[in-house]
Amino acid sequence: GAGVSQTPSNKVTEKGKYVELRCDPISGHTALYWYRQSLGQGPEFLIYFQGTGAADDSGLPNDRFFAVRPEGSVSTLKIQRTERGDSAVYLCASSLSGGYAEQYFGPGTRLTVT
Amino acid sequence: GQQVMQIPQYQHVQEGEDFTTYCNSSTTLSNIQWYKQRPGGHPVFLIQLVKSGEVKKQKRLTFQFGEAKKNSSLHITATQTTDVGTYFCAGFVLYSGGGADGLTFGKGTHLIIQP
Numbered sequence: 001g002a003g004v005s006q007t008p009s010n011k012v013t014e015k016g017k018y019v020e021l022r023c024d025p026i027s028g029h030t031a032l033y034w035y036r037q038s039l040g041q042g043p044e045f046l047i048y049f050q051g052t053g054a055a056d057d058s059g060l061p062n063d064r065f066f067a068v069r070p071e072g073s074v075s076t077l078k079i080q081r082t083e084r085g086d087s088a089v090y091l092c093a094s095s096l097s098g099g100y101a102e103q104y105f106g107p108g109t110r111l112t113v114t
Numbered sequence: 115g116q117q118v119m120q121i122p123q124y125q126h127v128q129e130g131e132d133f134t135t136y137c138n139s140s141t142t143l144s145n146i147q148w149y150k151q152r153p154g155g156h157p158v159f160l161i162q163l164v165k166s167g168e169v170k171k172q173k174r175l176t177f178q179f180g181e182a183k184k185n186s187s188l189h190i191t192a193t194q195t196t197d198v199g200t201y202f203c204a205g206f207v208l209y210s211g212g213g214a215d216g217l218t219f220g221k222g223t224h225l226i227i228q229p
Contacts, residue, residue: 033216042118042202043157045216056215091156100145100164100206103217105156 002026004106006092012112013082021077021109025094032075033103034067035091043091049075050098082113117141118205120220128228133193135223137186137203144206146179146186147217152199160188160201193227200224 005024013019025032030051035043045059049069057067064082069075079086089108095101119138127133137146145164149157161170163179163186170177176189186203204217 035216035219040221042120042204042219042221043217045218048215059216093157098215100162102147102159102162104159105149107156 004092004094004104006090006106006109008109009107010110010112012114014114015082015084017082019079019082019111021079021090021111023075023077023092023094023106025073025075025092026104027073029094029096029104030072031095031098031101032069033093033095034075034077035093035105037089037091037108046077048098055098079111082111084113087111087113118143118203118218118220120203120223122223123221124224124226126226126228127193129195130192133190133197133225135188135201135203135225137188137220139184139205142183144183146183146203146205148177148186148188149202149204149219150199151202151222155199157202190225193225195227195229198225198227 007022032049034046036046037043047060047067048056052069052072064080067077089110091108092106093103095103117140121136147162148160150160151157161177166183167181168179174191178187188201190197200222202219202222204219
């Protein structure tokens with residue numbers, strides 16, 4: 001079946017603007033994760049959803065970042081008042097049940113803040 | 115900052131040589147997962163180790179989890195050009211007050227193979 005999909009693949013925005021990044025997980029996967037990967041670094045955990053609720057948002061860097069998953073499938077990561085330091089690849093992953101289950105990553109959205 | 119460290123950061127090998135990357139955590143890990151990321155690609159799950167001292171093999175790849183569950187290694191025998199990429203270890207770090215539900219990744223080891 002289809003893997004995790006993310007849109008857009010690339011996003012260029014000006015400093016101070018608002019952006020939304022979308023993730024469509026594998027059908028039937030209850031767990032959804034957002035990570036951020038900067039050049040030369042490993043993915044950095046942002047937030048984890050189990051179903052519709054954010055089970056762990058301890059990785060969100062500040063209150064400019066927010067994510068939702070209203071129907072337990074598609075998720076949107078929202079970034080307000082973007083800063084140049086927000087530039088990175090934003091990766092979404094899903095897993096069947098959460099916990100220690102294998103995570104399947106999407107292709108990512110490359111965000112560039114100018 | 116990151117709690118999981120990996121060395122080396124870069125490794126150049128001749129095709130056919132062996133390769134090893136090491137992963138160390140400052141805190142006990144509940145488990146460890148290994149991912150591979152090809153240039154321009156996204157992380158792809160390779161394996162998970164859960165038990166203290168566990169060793170698992172996948173063809174030319176051997177994965178080990180330390181007895182104290184604080185370190186791990188990935189060894190590739192007789193590298194091939196298809197092994198090129200960045201290898202990440204990742205674990206669920208058990209912080210005081212409860213562990214995070216997301217994976218903590220190391221910085222990765224970039225494997226470069228010279229034919």
